[in-house]
Amino acid sequence: MHCVLGYKYFTKLDILMQYYDFELDEVSQELCVIITPFGKYKYKRLPIGLKCAPDLVQEIMEDVLLGLDNVQVYLNKIGLFAKYVGREFTLTR
Numbered sequence: 290m291h292c293v294l295g296y297k298y299f300t301k302l303d304i305l306m307q308y309y310d311f312e313l314d315e316v317s318q319e320l321c322v323i324i325t326p327f328g329k330y331k332y333k334r335l336p337i338g339l340k341c342a343p344d345l346v347q348e349i350m351e352d353v354l355l356g357l358d359n360v361q362v363y364l365n366k367i368g369l370f371a372k373y374v375g376r377e378f379t380l381t382r
Contacts, residue, residue: 296359296371296372297372298372301366301367301369303366304365304367305365307346308334308337308342310334311335311349313333321339347364
């Protein structure tokens, strides 16, 4: 995480149900199966509760937001920092 000293304003974005944004490939779908009284079902999206899911989501989000100086990310939370309200509060690369 980079230093946020000197910023006066902060906004937090919370991405709802973020894990389900990531599709699983065929091999991963075969490993993510749940058994119910009605049969077996494969997950097609990244399920919440999978041990490696938080690490995967964090890595992807850091890659997506790489190079943005006024942004920090922690799983499904994105923090935006600004010194002034206005144009400086937009995401720039």
